[in-house]
Amino acid sequence: MKKLLPLSLLFALFFSACGDEDTEQEKPDTENPVISLLQSSPNYGKGTVCSQAETHVFPVSTGGKLTLHLQLTDDVNLSQYKIDVHNNFDCHGHRSGLRRGTPWFMVRIKEATGKDFKAIEELEVPSDATPGNYHLLLYATDKAGTEATPLVYSIQVTDPTDNTAPQMTLTSPTAAATTLKRGSTLSFTGTATDNYSLAEGKVEISYTDPANTPFTVVQEFFPASTGTQADFSVPFTFASYMPTGEYNFLVEVFDGRNNSVNKQLKVIVEP
Numbered sequence: 001m002k003k004l005l006p007l008s009l010l011f012a013l014f015f016s017a018c019g020d021e022d023t024e025q026e027k028p029d030t031e032n033p034v035i036s037l038l039q040s041s042p043n044y045g046k047g048t049v050c051s052q053a054e055t056h057v058f059p060v061s062t063g064g065k066l067t068l069h070l071q072l073t074d075d076v077n078l079s080q081y082k083i084d085v086h087n088n089f090d091c092h093g094h095r096s097g098l099r100r101g102t103p104w105f106m107v108r109i110k111e112a113t114g115k116d117f118k119a120i121e122e123l124e125v126p127s128d129a130t131p132g133n134y135h136l137l138l139y140a141t142d143k144a145g146t147e148a149t150p151l152v153y154s155i156q157v158t159d160p161t162d163n164t165a166p167q168m169t170l171t172s173p174t175a176a177a178t179t180l181k182r183g184s185t186l187s188f189t190g191t192a193t194d195n196y197s198l199a200e201g202k203v204e205i206s207y208t209d210p211a212n213t214p215f216t217v218v219q220e221f222f223p224a225s226t227g228t229q230a231d232f233s234v235p236f237t238f239a240s241y242m243p244t245g246e247y248n249f250l251v252e253v254f255d256g257r258n259n260s261v262n263k264q265l266k267v268i269v270e271p
Contacts (some may be wrong), residue, residue, distance in 0.1 A: 001063065001228070003080040006247045011125060015226055015253065017157075018199040023140035027075045028143035028144070029075070029142060029143070029146065030144070030146060030150055031074070031075045031076075031146065032068070032142075032147065032149065032211075033073065033078055033141065033142045033146060033147075033149045033174070034070075034073045034074070034137075034139045034140070034147050034148055034149075034150075035042075035070065035071070035074070035081060035138055035139070035140035035150075035151060035260045036070070036071045036073075036091060036151075037068060037069070037138065037151060038069040038070065038118075039071065040058070040066065040067060040068050041066075041067040042058060042059060042060065042066070042184035042261045043058075044056045044057055044058045044153060044176040045057060045126065047059070047060070047154065047156055049088070049091075049133050049154045049247065050091035050092070050155070051091075051250065051259075051262060051264070052135065053084070054154055055154075056152075056153045056154060057153070057154045057155070057156055058136065058153060058154070058155045058156070059154060059156050059158070059161070059172045060125050060156070060157055060158075061125065061158055061163075062125055062127050062129050062157060062158070062159050062160065063125060063126075063127065063129065063160075064110070064125045064127070065124055065125065066122075066123040066125065066155070067122050067123075068083075068120065068121045068122075068123070068138075068163070069118070069120050069225060070119045070120075070138070071116070071117070071118050071185070071187075072116075072117045072118075072140045072148075073115060073116050073117075074114050074115050074142045074197070075115065075123050075213060076115070076141060076142060076143065077113070077143040078112040078113060078114060078115065078116065078117050078140070078141075078142050079111070079112060079143045079145075080109055080110060080111050080112055080138075080140070080141055081109070081110055081112050081119070081139060081140045081141075082108065082109045082110075082121070082137075082139040083106070083107070083108040083109075083121060083133070083136070083137075083138060083139075083140070084107050084109070084135070084136070084137040084138075085104060085105065085106040085107075085123065085134055085136055085137075085155065085178070086105055086106075086134065086138070087103040087132060087133070087134050087135075087225040088132075088133040088134055088135050089103070089128070089132050089133065089143055089155065090245045091133075100128070100202075101128065101130035101131075102127075102128055102129065102130055103129065103130045103132075103134075103260075103269075104125060104126055104129035104130070104157065106123065108121070108130070110139065115166075121182060122182075123165075124240050125157060128163070129157055129217070130157075130258060131155075131157050131158050131159045131163075131257050131258040131259070132156075132157060132258045133154060133155070133156055133271050134154065134155040134156075134157060135152065135153070135154060135155070136152075136153040136154070137150050137151070137152055138150060138151040141234050142153075142160050154159040155245070158257075158259070159258075160255075161191055161196075161257070162195070162196040162197075162257040162259065163257070163259060164194075164195050164196070164254070164259060165255070165260060166191045166192050166193060166195075166196070166198065166201070166253050166254070166255045166259060166260070166261050167192070167261060168191070168192050168193075168203070168249065168253045168261050168262075168263060169190050169191045169193075170188070170189070170190040170224075170263055171188050171189050171190055171191070172186075172188065172189040173186060173265060174184075174187070176264075176265060176266060177265070177266040177267075178265070178266070178267050178268070179236065179267075179268040179269075180267065180268075180269065180270070181218065181238075181269070181270055181271070182238050182239070182240050182244065182269055182270070182271060183237070183238065183239070183240050184237070184238055185235050185237040185238075186236050186237075186238070187217065187232040187233060187234070187235045187236075187265065188205055188232075188233070188234045188235075188236065188249075188251055188263065189231075189232070190232060190251070191218060191229065191230070191231050191232075192222075192229070192230050192231075192232065192250070192255075192257075193228060193229045194202040194228050194229075194256075195222060195228070196228070196255060196256065196257065197227065197228060197255065197256045198222045198226045198227065198228060198230050198253075198255050199222060199223070199224050199225065199226045199227070199256045200221060200222060200223075200224055200226075200256050201221070201222050201224060201226070201230075201231045201253065201254045201256050201258075202221040202253075202254050203219070203220050203221040203222075203233055203234070203251070203252070203253050204216070204218070204220075204248070204251075204252045204253075204254070205217040205218050205219075205220075205249065205250070205251050206250050207247050207249040207250065207267075208246060208247070208248050209242070209243060209245075209247055210243050210244070210245030210246055210247065211243070217234065217236050217249075218234050221236070222231065238269050242269065243269075244269050244270055245268070245269060245270060245271055246266060246267070246268055246269075247266070247267040247268075248264065248265075248266055248267075249264070249265040249266070249267060250263075250264055250265075251263045251265065262266055
């Protein structure tokens with residue numbers, strides 16, 4: 001009995017260890033994978049997107065290329081990664097977003113294996129892509145279907161033949177802040193000039209109301225026969241049912257290559 005007791009304890013410890021190992025192997029994989037951008041060409045930097053300052057903006061040209069060096073990691077096993085490029089012409093739904101031309105759109109899904117995976121991706125910008133603001137989203141998942149926190153960047157696509165913004169002179173309203181009564185009409189009148197051409201460019205006027213709800217007043221495209229100068233006049237009536245308070249207007253002019261200039265105006269509406 002003295003010899004059998006240690007042997008029985010040995011078997012007990014062995015099966016206990018096996019049970020712990022099986023439990024560890026069967027443990028659900030709930031840890032999120034991680035996707036990282038190690039380097040890029042060109043590098044991202046500061047930029048102004050939809051009138052807001054951003055720090056992760058890639059500047060690229062039509063017909064150019066964006067190269068991304070990616071790293072994916074997971075505690076168990078990776079599955080795939082996804083690259084999504086789509087336009088942000090509507091500024092997250094705050095504007096109409098309508099543009100001439102063909103917006104750049106790309107979705108690329110590829111397999112990723114192991115716990116540490118690296119990839120180099122080259123994104124070709126179509127030569128006929130509509131210039132403007134775009135989103136770049138990077139995703140990753142592991143074998144358990146757990147998703148990484150996406151990486152979100154902006155891309156600013158310009159046309160190398162013309163990347164100079166137009167100029168705009170507003171003759172009405174002339175003040176940065178205007179106060180008027182409900183039922184009044186305010187005319188947005190001015191002149192746009194460009195170094196290249198305003199043909200098929202446009203003037204767009206949008207605003208946010210006192211509740212910060214966005215609206216688009218109008219977008220008027222310049223005719224194909226337009227040269228380097230165009231006048232515009234857009235009346236807007238503050239209906240009697242509209243709430244009183246502060247309205248923030250954005251008047252923006254686009255040339256034929258979607259380069260833009262804007263002016264911000266404040267309107268205080270009283271009863």
